[in-house]
Amino acid sequence: xxxxxxEPLNNEQEKPKGDEKNAPETPEEKREREKRxxxxxxxxxxxxxxxxRRKRFVGMNYSFLFFIGIGFLAIYxxxxxxxxxxxxxxxxxxxxxxxxxxxxxxxxxxVRPDETSKTEINNNLAEVSDxxxxxxxxxxxxxxxxxxxxxxxxxxxxxICLGPECGLAVAVAIIIFYSVTGFLIGFxxxxxxxxxxxxxxxxxxSNLAKIAAEKGKEAGEKVVxxxxxxxxxxAAEKGKEAGEKVVxxxxxxxxxNVQQNLELTQKAFxxxxxxxxxxxxxxxxxxxxxxxxxxxxxxxxxxxxRMDLPTSRILAILVGxxxxxxxxTEESIAVLIETLAERRKxxxxxxxxxxxxxxxxxxxxxxxSEILPPAESEKLKESAWEKLKxxxxxxxxxxxxxxxxxDLQTLFKPGVRDVASL
Numbered sequence: 475x476x477x478x479x480x481e482p483l484n485n486e487q488e489k490p491k492g493d494e495k496n497a498p499e500t501p502e503e504k505r506e507r508e509k510r511x512x513x514x515x516x517x518x519x520x521x522x523x524x525x526x527r528r529k530r531f532v533g534m535n536y537s538f539l540f541f542i543g544i545g546f547l548a549i550y551x552x553x554x555x556x557x558x559x560x561x562x563x564x565x566x567x568x569x570x571x572x573x574x575x576x577x578x579x580x581x582x583x584x585v586r587p588d589e590t591s592k593t594e595i596n597n598n599l600a601e602v603s604d605x606x607x608x609x610x611x612x613x614x615x616x617x618x619x620x621x622x623x624x625x626x627x628x629x630x631x632x633x634i635c636l637g638p639e640c641g642l643a644v645a646v647a648i649i650i651f652y653s654v655t656g657f658l659i660g661f662x663x664x665x666x667x668x669x670x671x672x673x674x675x676x677x678x679x680s681n682l683a684k685i686a687a688e689k690g691k692e693a694g695e696k697v698v699x700x701x702x703x704x705x706x707x708x709a710a711e712k713g714k715e716a717g718e719k720v721v722x723x724x725x726x727x728x729x730x731n732v733q734q735n736l737e738l739t740q741k742a743f744x745x746x747x748x749x750x751x752x753x754x755x756x757x758x759x760x761x762x763x764x765x766x767x768x769x770x771x772x773x774x775x776x777x778x779x780r781m782d783l784p785t786s787r788i789l790a791i792l793v794g795x796x797x798x799x800x801x802x803t804e805e806s807i808a809v810l811i812e813t814l815a816e817r818r819k820x821x822x823x824x825x826x827x828x829x830x831x832x833x834x835x836x837x838x839x840x841x842x843s844e845i846l847p848p849a850e851s852e853k854l855k856e857s858a859w860e861k862l863k864x865x866x867x868x869x870x871x872x873x874x875x876x877x878x879x880x881d882l883q884t885l886f887k888p889g890v891r892d893v894a895s896l
Contacts, residue, residue, distance in 0.1 A: 573656025581664035829869035
Protein backbone atom coordinates (compact mmCIF):
# COMPACT_ATOMS: atom_id res chain seq x y z
CA UNK A 475 0.00 0.00 0.00
CA UNK A 476 2.83 2.41 0.75
CA UNK A 477 4.41 1.87 -2.68
CA UNK A 478 1.13 2.50 -4.46
CA UNK A 479 0.59 5.67 -2.43
CA UNK A 480 4.06 7.04 -3.13
CA GLU A 481 3.92 6.66 -6.95
CA PRO A 482 1.18 9.23 -7.55
CA LEU A 483 2.96 11.57 -5.12
CA ASN A 484 6.19 11.28 -7.13
CA ASN A 485 4.32 11.93 -10.36
CA GLU A 486 2.74 15.02 -8.84
CA GLN A 487 6.13 16.24 -7.68
CA GLU A 488 7.63 15.77 -11.16
CA LYS A 489 4.93 17.80 -12.90
CA PRO A 490 5.86 21.17 -11.45
CA LYS A 491 9.47 20.68 -12.65
CA GLY A 492 8.27 20.21 -16.21
CA ASP A 493 5.88 23.14 -15.82
CA GLU A 494 8.71 25.36 -14.61
CA LYS A 495 10.79 24.57 -17.72
CA ASN A 496 7.92 25.26 -20.09
CA ALA A 497 6.58 28.28 -18.17
CA PRO A 498 6.57 31.51 -20.26
CA GLU A 499 9.02 34.27 -19.34
CA THR A 500 7.75 37.19 -17.37
CA PRO A 501 8.46 40.68 -18.80
CA GLU A 502 11.02 41.28 -16.06
CA GLU A 503 12.83 37.98 -16.81
CA LYS A 504 12.81 38.81 -20.53
CA ARG A 505 14.38 42.22 -19.87
CA GLU A 506 17.05 40.66 -17.69
CA ARG A 507 17.83 38.02 -20.33
CA GLU A 508 18.07 40.65 -23.08
CA LYS A 509 20.39 42.75 -20.91
CA ARG A 510 22.65 39.72 -20.26
CA UNK A 511 22.76 38.84 -23.97
CA UNK A 512 23.56 42.43 -24.88
CA UNK A 513 26.38 42.55 -22.32
CA UNK A 514 27.77 39.24 -23.60
CA UNK A 515 27.73 40.46 -27.22
CA UNK A 516 29.42 43.67 -26.20
CA UNK A 517 32.09 41.76 -24.27
CA UNK A 518 32.69 39.46 -27.24
CA UNK A 519 33.15 42.42 -29.59
CA UNK A 520 35.48 44.05 -27.08
CA UNK A 521 37.55 40.86 -26.77
CA UNK A 522 37.95 40.71 -30.55
CA UNK A 523 39.00 44.33 -30.66
CA UNK A 524 41.59 43.76 -27.94
CA UNK A 525 43.00 40.74 -29.78
CA UNK A 526 43.35 42.73 -32.99
CA ARG A 527 44.92 45.64 -31.13
CA ARG A 528 47.37 43.31 -29.40
CA LYS A 529 48.41 41.81 -32.74
CA ARG A 530 49.11 45.26 -34.19
CA PHE A 531 51.00 46.26 -31.05
CA VAL A 532 53.19 43.13 -31.12
CA GLY A 533 53.86 43.42 -34.85
CA MET A 534 54.87 47.07 -34.61
CA ASN A 535 57.20 46.45 -31.66
CA TYR A 536 58.78 43.48 -33.43
CA SER A 537 59.61 45.86 -36.27
CA PHE A 538 61.23 48.28 -33.83
CA LEU A 539 63.14 45.42 -32.18
CA PHE A 540 64.39 44.36 -35.60
CA PHE A 541 65.88 47.81 -36.30
CA ILE A 542 67.23 48.10 -32.74
CA GLY A 543 68.88 44.70 -33.19
CA ILE A 544 70.48 45.84 -36.45
CA GLY A 545 71.87 48.83 -34.58
CA PHE A 546 73.36 46.63 -31.87
CA LEU A 547 74.89 44.36 -34.50
CA ALA A 548 76.48 47.40 -36.13
CA ILE A 549 77.89 48.45 -32.75
CA TYR A 550 79.23 44.94 -32.18
CA UNK A 551 80.99 44.76 -35.54
CA UNK A 552 82.43 48.28 -35.23
CA UNK A 553 83.88 47.97 -31.74
CA UNK A 554 87.12 46.13 -31.13
CA UNK A 555 86.45 44.77 -27.66
CA UNK A 556 83.61 43.72 -25.42
CA UNK A 557 84.37 46.67 -23.20
CA UNK A 558 83.69 49.17 -25.97
CA UNK A 559 80.64 47.18 -27.10
CA UNK A 560 79.16 47.37 -23.59
CA UNK A 561 79.77 51.11 -23.32
CA UNK A 562 78.27 51.81 -26.75
CA UNK A 563 75.28 49.57 -25.92
CA UNK A 564 74.66 51.46 -22.67
CA UNK A 565 74.75 54.77 -24.56
CA UNK A 566 72.31 53.34 -27.10
CA UNK A 567 69.94 52.15 -24.36
CA UNK A 568 70.18 55.55 -22.61
CA UNK A 569 69.34 57.35 -25.87
CA UNK A 570 66.51 54.85 -26.49
CA UNK A 571 65.06 55.43 -23.00
CA UNK A 572 65.37 59.23 -23.32
CA UNK A 573 63.62 59.19 -26.69
CA UNK A 574 60.88 56.89 -25.37
CA UNK A 575 60.28 59.23 -22.43
CA UNK A 576 60.03 62.23 -24.77
CA UNK A 577 57.67 60.30 -27.06
CA UNK A 578 55.53 59.39 -24.05
CA UNK A 579 55.30 63.04 -23.03
CA UNK A 580 54.22 64.07 -26.52
CA UNK A 581 51.78 61.16 -26.80
CA UNK A 582 49.86 61.66 -23.56
CA UNK A 583 46.43 63.14 -24.25
CA UNK A 584 43.91 64.66 -21.86
CA VAL A 585 40.97 62.38 -21.08
CA ARG A 586 37.53 63.98 -21.01
CA PRO A 587 35.33 62.49 -18.30
CA ASP A 588 31.98 61.04 -19.26
CA GLU A 589 29.23 63.48 -18.27
CA THR A 590 26.96 60.61 -17.22
CA SER A 591 29.65 59.06 -15.02
CA LYS A 592 30.11 59.99 -11.38
CA THR A 593 33.76 58.83 -11.33
CA GLU A 594 36.48 61.42 -11.84
CA ILE A 595 39.53 60.79 -14.07
CA ASN A 596 42.92 61.98 -12.86
CA ASN A 597 44.54 64.20 -15.53
CA ASN A 598 47.60 65.21 -13.50
CA LEU A 599 50.00 63.29 -15.77
CA ALA A 600 48.43 64.90 -18.84
CA GLU A 601 48.89 68.37 -17.32
CA VAL A 602 52.55 67.67 -16.48
CA SER A 603 53.06 66.32 -20.01
CA ASP A 604 51.49 69.45 -21.45
CA UNK A 605 53.80 71.74 -19.45
CA UNK A 606 56.97 69.76 -20.27
CA UNK A 607 56.05 69.48 -23.95
CA UNK A 608 55.59 73.24 -24.21
CA UNK A 609 58.90 73.84 -22.44
CA UNK A 610 60.78 71.33 -24.66
CA UNK A 611 59.27 72.69 -27.89
CA UNK A 612 59.86 76.30 -26.84
CA UNK A 613 63.48 75.78 -25.84
CA UNK A 614 64.07 73.55 -28.88
CA UNK A 615 62.83 76.19 -31.31
CA UNK A 616 64.96 78.88 -29.66
CA UNK A 617 68.11 76.73 -29.62
CA UNK A 618 67.47 74.97 -32.94
CA UNK A 619 70.54 76.48 -34.60
CA UNK A 620 72.71 75.26 -31.71
CA UNK A 621 71.35 71.68 -31.83
CA UNK A 622 74.21 70.18 -33.93
CA UNK A 623 76.73 71.63 -31.51
CA UNK A 624 74.91 70.09 -28.53
CA UNK A 625 74.79 66.67 -30.25
CA UNK A 626 78.50 66.93 -31.11
CA UNK A 627 79.33 67.86 -27.52
CA UNK A 628 77.18 65.04 -26.11
CA UNK A 629 78.82 62.47 -28.41
CA UNK A 630 82.41 63.41 -27.45
CA UNK A 631 82.72 61.06 -24.39
CA UNK A 632 81.44 58.07 -26.42
CA UNK A 633 83.66 59.01 -29.41
CA ILE A 634 86.75 59.03 -27.19
CA CYS A 635 85.83 55.55 -25.93
CA LEU A 636 85.23 54.16 -29.43
CA GLY A 637 88.52 55.48 -30.81
CA PRO A 638 89.67 58.26 -33.09
CA GLU A 639 88.80 56.47 -36.34
CA CYS A 640 85.10 57.13 -37.12
CA GLY A 641 84.39 57.21 -33.38
CA LEU A 642 82.61 60.59 -33.43
CA ALA A 643 80.47 59.64 -36.44
CA VAL A 644 79.37 56.37 -34.83
CA ALA A 645 78.66 58.12 -31.51
CA VAL A 646 76.47 60.77 -33.19
CA ALA A 647 74.69 58.06 -35.19
CA ILE A 648 74.00 56.01 -32.03
CA ILE A 649 72.54 59.06 -30.23
CA ILE A 650 70.36 60.17 -33.17
CA PHE A 651 69.22 56.68 -34.24
CA TYR A 652 68.27 55.40 -30.79
CA SER A 653 66.76 58.73 -29.66
CA VAL A 654 64.47 58.90 -32.69
CA THR A 655 63.62 55.20 -32.44
CA GLY A 656 62.84 55.55 -28.73
CA PHE A 657 60.68 58.60 -29.44
CA LEU A 658 58.66 56.68 -32.02
CA ILE A 659 58.30 53.68 -29.69
CA GLY A 660 57.16 55.84 -26.77
CA PHE A 661 54.77 57.94 -28.87
CA UNK A 662 53.20 55.17 -30.96
CA UNK A 663 52.98 52.59 -28.14
CA UNK A 664 51.16 55.07 -25.95
CA UNK A 665 48.78 56.38 -28.62
CA UNK A 666 48.02 52.98 -30.15
CA UNK A 667 47.96 50.73 -27.12
CA UNK A 668 48.47 52.30 -23.69
CA UNK A 669 46.05 55.23 -24.19
CA UNK A 670 43.31 52.85 -25.34
CA UNK A 671 44.08 50.51 -22.46
CA UNK A 672 43.79 53.34 -19.95
CA UNK A 673 40.59 54.57 -21.61
CA UNK A 674 39.10 51.05 -21.51
CA UNK A 675 40.03 50.75 -17.85
CA UNK A 676 38.35 54.09 -17.05
CA UNK A 677 35.31 53.09 -19.09
CA UNK A 678 35.10 49.77 -17.26
CA UNK A 679 35.16 51.56 -13.93
CA SER A 680 32.47 53.93 -15.18
CA ASN A 681 30.33 51.03 -16.44
CA LEU A 682 30.68 49.22 -13.12
CA ALA A 683 29.56 52.37 -11.34
CA LYS A 684 26.55 52.66 -13.67
CA ILE A 685 25.62 49.01 -13.19
CA ALA A 686 25.92 49.38 -9.43
CA ALA A 687 23.72 52.49 -9.55
CA GLU A 688 21.11 50.71 -11.69
CA LYS A 689 21.12 47.66 -9.41
CA GLY A 690 20.80 49.91 -6.38
CA LYS A 691 17.92 51.79 -8.00
CA GLU A 692 16.14 48.54 -8.92
CA ALA A 693 16.65 47.15 -5.43
CA GLY A 694 15.35 50.38 -3.90
CA GLU A 695 12.28 50.38 -6.16
CA LYS A 696 11.62 46.72 -5.32
CA VAL A 697 11.85 47.45 -1.61
CA VAL A 698 9.47 50.38 -2.01
CA UNK A 699 7.01 48.29 -4.05
CA UNK A 700 7.11 45.41 -1.61
CA UNK A 701 6.72 47.60 1.45
CA UNK A 702 4.57 50.41 0.01
CA UNK A 703 1.43 49.63 2.10
CA UNK A 704 3.42 49.33 5.32
CA UNK A 705 5.38 52.49 4.51
CA UNK A 706 2.18 54.40 3.74
CA UNK A 707 0.57 53.22 6.95
CA UNK A 708 3.70 54.05 8.93
CA ALA A 709 3.95 57.49 7.32
CA ALA A 710 0.26 58.16 7.97
CA GLU A 711 0.59 57.17 11.64
CA LYS A 712 3.73 59.22 12.12
CA GLY A 713 2.20 62.17 10.27
CA LYS A 714 -0.91 62.00 12.40
CA GLU A 715 1.14 61.83 15.61
CA ALA A 716 3.35 64.71 14.45
CA GLY A 717 0.32 66.79 13.47
CA GLU A 718 -1.39 66.19 16.81
CA LYS A 719 1.82 67.06 18.66
CA VAL A 720 2.25 70.28 16.65
CA VAL A 721 -1.36 71.26 17.33
CA UNK A 722 -0.94 70.59 21.03
CA UNK A 723 2.32 72.51 21.18
CA UNK A 724 1.29 75.57 19.22
CA UNK A 725 -2.43 75.74 20.06
CA UNK A 726 -1.92 78.15 23.01
CA UNK A 727 0.40 80.33 20.95
CA UNK A 728 -2.03 80.36 18.03
CA UNK A 729 -4.90 81.28 20.32
CA UNK A 730 -2.83 84.11 21.79
CA ASN A 731 -1.82 85.36 18.33
CA VAL A 732 -5.43 85.28 17.12
CA GLN A 733 -6.53 87.25 20.17
CA GLN A 734 -3.76 89.80 19.65
CA ASN A 735 -4.58 90.17 15.95
CA LEU A 736 -8.26 90.58 16.78
CA GLU A 737 -7.48 93.33 19.30
CA LEU A 738 -5.20 95.08 16.80
CA THR A 739 -7.87 94.85 14.11
CA GLN A 740 -10.50 96.29 16.42
CA LYS A 741 -8.19 99.14 17.38
CA ALA A 742 -7.35 99.84 13.73
CA PHE A 743 -11.01 99.79 12.76
CA UNK A 744 -11.91 102.12 15.60
CA UNK A 745 -9.08 104.47 14.57
CA UNK A 746 -10.20 104.45 10.92
CA UNK A 747 -13.83 105.03 11.91
CA UNK A 748 -12.80 107.97 14.06
CA UNK A 749 -10.66 109.36 11.23
CA UNK A 750 -13.49 109.01 8.69
CA UNK A 751 -15.91 110.80 11.00
CA UNK A 752 -13.35 113.57 11.42
CA UNK A 753 -12.97 113.92 7.64
CA UNK A 754 -16.74 114.04 7.16
CA UNK A 755 -17.09 116.67 9.85
CA UNK A 756 -14.39 118.83 8.23
CA UNK A 757 -16.08 118.56 4.84
CA UNK A 758 -19.61 119.20 6.15
CA UNK A 759 -18.57 122.28 8.11
CA UNK A 760 -16.71 123.67 5.09
CA UNK A 761 -19.66 122.97 2.74
CA UNK A 762 -22.07 124.78 5.11
CA UNK A 763 -19.73 127.71 5.48
CA UNK A 764 -19.92 130.70 3.13
CA UNK A 765 -16.29 131.53 3.74
CA UNK A 766 -14.16 130.52 0.74
CA UNK A 767 -11.03 130.53 2.88
CA UNK A 768 -12.63 127.96 5.19
CA UNK A 769 -13.38 125.73 2.21
CA UNK A 770 -9.78 126.05 0.92
CA UNK A 771 -8.33 125.10 4.32
CA UNK A 772 -10.63 122.07 4.59
CA UNK A 773 -9.72 121.04 1.05
CA UNK A 774 -6.01 121.25 1.86
CA UNK A 775 -6.42 119.01 4.93
CA UNK A 776 -8.28 116.37 2.97
CA UNK A 777 -5.75 116.54 0.10
CA UNK A 778 -2.94 115.91 2.59
CA UNK A 779 -4.82 112.87 3.89
CA ARG A 780 -5.22 111.60 0.30
CA MET A 781 -1.45 111.51 -0.12
CA ASP A 782 -1.32 108.74 2.52
CA LEU A 783 -4.50 107.00 1.30
CA PRO A 784 -4.64 107.46 -2.49
CA THR A 785 -7.20 104.65 -2.97
CA SER A 786 -9.71 105.89 -0.36
CA ARG A 787 -13.23 106.31 -1.76
CA ILE A 788 -14.43 108.54 1.09
CA LEU A 789 -11.53 111.00 0.78
CA ALA A 790 -11.89 111.21 -3.01
CA ILE A 791 -15.65 111.89 -2.82
CA LEU A 792 -15.26 114.50 -0.05
CA VAL A 793 -12.48 116.28 -1.94
CA GLY A 794 -14.64 116.20 -5.10
CA UNK A 795 -17.56 117.80 -3.30
CA UNK A 796 -15.38 120.58 -1.90
CA UNK A 797 -13.97 121.24 -5.36
CA UNK A 798 -17.49 121.38 -6.77
CA UNK A 799 -18.40 123.90 -4.09
CA UNK A 800 -15.42 125.97 -5.17
CA UNK A 801 -16.59 125.76 -8.83
CA UNK A 802 -13.57 123.66 -9.81
CA THR A 803 -15.30 120.87 -11.72
CA GLU A 804 -12.25 119.91 -13.79
CA GLU A 805 -10.23 119.24 -10.66
CA SER A 806 -13.04 117.22 -9.04
CA ILE A 807 -13.20 114.99 -12.15
CA ALA A 808 -9.38 114.60 -12.12
CA VAL A 809 -9.40 113.53 -8.43
CA LEU A 810 -11.93 110.75 -9.05
CA ILE A 811 -10.12 109.50 -12.18
CA GLU A 812 -6.81 109.50 -10.28
CA THR A 813 -8.32 107.51 -7.40
CA LEU A 814 -9.74 104.89 -9.79
CA ALA A 815 -6.34 104.60 -11.50
CA GLU A 816 -4.58 104.10 -8.13
CA ARG A 817 -7.02 101.32 -7.24
CA ARG A 818 -6.25 99.54 -10.53
CA LYS A 819 -2.52 100.00 -9.94
CA UNK A 820 -2.89 98.31 -6.52
CA UNK A 821 -4.77 95.40 -8.23
CA UNK A 822 -7.87 96.01 -6.11
CA UNK A 823 -10.92 94.13 -7.36
CA UNK A 824 -13.69 96.53 -8.52
CA UNK A 825 -16.36 96.70 -5.80
CA UNK A 826 -18.88 99.08 -4.20
CA UNK A 827 -16.17 101.70 -3.67
CA UNK A 828 -15.49 101.78 -7.41
CA UNK A 829 -19.25 101.97 -8.03
CA UNK A 830 -19.51 105.06 -5.79
CA UNK A 831 -16.52 106.74 -7.46
CA UNK A 832 -17.92 106.07 -10.94
CA UNK A 833 -21.35 107.36 -9.90
CA UNK A 834 -19.90 110.67 -8.65
CA UNK A 835 -17.67 110.93 -11.70
CA UNK A 836 -20.72 110.52 -13.93
CA UNK A 837 -22.50 113.34 -12.02
CA UNK A 838 -19.53 115.71 -12.38
CA UNK A 839 -19.09 115.01 -16.08
CA UNK A 840 -22.80 115.60 -16.69
CA UNK A 841 -22.57 118.92 -14.82
CA UNK A 842 -19.60 119.94 -16.95
CA SER A 843 -21.44 118.99 -20.17
CA GLU A 844 -24.14 121.60 -19.39
CA ILE A 845 -21.75 124.46 -20.10
CA LEU A 846 -20.15 123.02 -23.25
CA PRO A 847 -21.18 123.42 -26.92
CA PRO A 848 -23.73 120.84 -28.15
CA ALA A 849 -21.26 118.53 -29.91
CA GLU A 850 -18.79 118.43 -27.02
CA SER A 851 -21.65 118.26 -24.54
CA GLU A 852 -23.14 115.16 -26.17
CA LYS A 853 -19.73 113.45 -26.29
CA LEU A 854 -19.14 114.09 -22.57
CA LYS A 855 -22.67 112.91 -21.75
CA GLU A 856 -21.92 109.61 -23.50
CA SER A 857 -18.78 109.27 -21.36
CA ALA A 858 -20.82 110.02 -18.22
CA TRP A 859 -23.46 107.49 -19.29
CA GLU A 860 -20.86 104.70 -19.72
CA LYS A 861 -19.49 105.39 -16.23
CA LEU A 862 -23.01 105.34 -14.78
CA LYS A 863 -23.69 101.97 -16.46
CA UNK A 864 -20.49 100.53 -14.95
CA UNK A 865 -21.46 101.91 -11.54
CA UNK A 866 -24.92 100.32 -11.70
CA UNK A 867 -23.40 97.02 -12.80
CA UNK A 868 -21.09 96.98 -9.75
CA UNK A 869 -23.85 98.17 -7.39
CA UNK A 870 -27.43 97.72 -8.67
CA UNK A 871 -28.76 100.07 -5.93
CA UNK A 872 -27.24 103.01 -7.82
CA UNK A 873 -29.81 102.49 -10.59
CA UNK A 874 -32.64 103.57 -8.31
CA UNK A 875 -30.70 106.55 -6.99
CA UNK A 876 -29.79 107.72 -10.50
CA UNK A 877 -33.46 108.17 -11.50
CA UNK A 878 -34.01 110.71 -8.69
CA UNK A 879 -30.58 112.41 -8.63
CA UNK A 880 -30.83 116.05 -9.72
CA ASP A 881 -27.29 115.98 -11.13
CA LEU A 882 -28.25 113.22 -13.58
CA GLN A 883 -31.72 114.34 -14.76
CA THR A 884 -30.36 115.98 -17.91
CA LEU A 885 -28.30 112.87 -18.72
CA PHE A 886 -31.31 110.71 -19.54
CA LYS A 887 -32.53 110.83 -23.15
CA PRO A 888 -35.55 108.72 -24.20
CA GLY A 889 -34.66 106.01 -26.69
CA VAL A 890 -30.93 106.70 -26.33
CA ARG A 891 -30.06 106.88 -22.63
CA ASP A 892 -32.98 105.60 -20.63
CA VAL A 893 -33.28 103.80 -17.31
CA ALA A 894 -33.98 100.43 -18.97
CA SER A 895 -30.53 100.38 -20.58
CA LEU A 896 -28.69 100.81 -17.26
